[in-house]
Amino acid sequence: MRLILLILAIAAIVMIFRHLYRPTRRMPPCADSERMARCATCGVHVPCSMAVHRGDRWYCSQEHAEHDG
Numbered sequence: 670m671r672l673i674l675l676i677l678a679i680a681a682i683v684m685i686f687r688h689l690y691r692p693t694r695r696m697p698p699c700a701d702s703e704r705m706a707r708c709a710t711c712g713v714h715v716p717c718s719m720a721v722h723r724g725d726r727w728y729c730s731q732e733h734a735e736h737d738g
């Protein structure tokens with residue numbers, strides 16, 4: 670019986686630690702190539718696979734990426 674309690678206690682501790690130290694994955698808005706990115710210059714939505722990434726912004730084309738500075 671004590672063994673079961675010990676296992677449950679360890680499981681609870683592991684779950685709490687996992688919850689506390691869950692990596693806060695701040696993925697870019699377009700990490701998934703199936704999603705749409707909004708061009709920071711003109712506001713057009715383009716598939717992430719076609720979008721141009723610069724810094725933390727996305728653009729519909731290389732031209733707009735350079736236009737935005």
Ligand SMILES: [Zn+2]
Pocket residue numbers: 708709710711712713728729730733
């Ligand atoms: Zn654009």
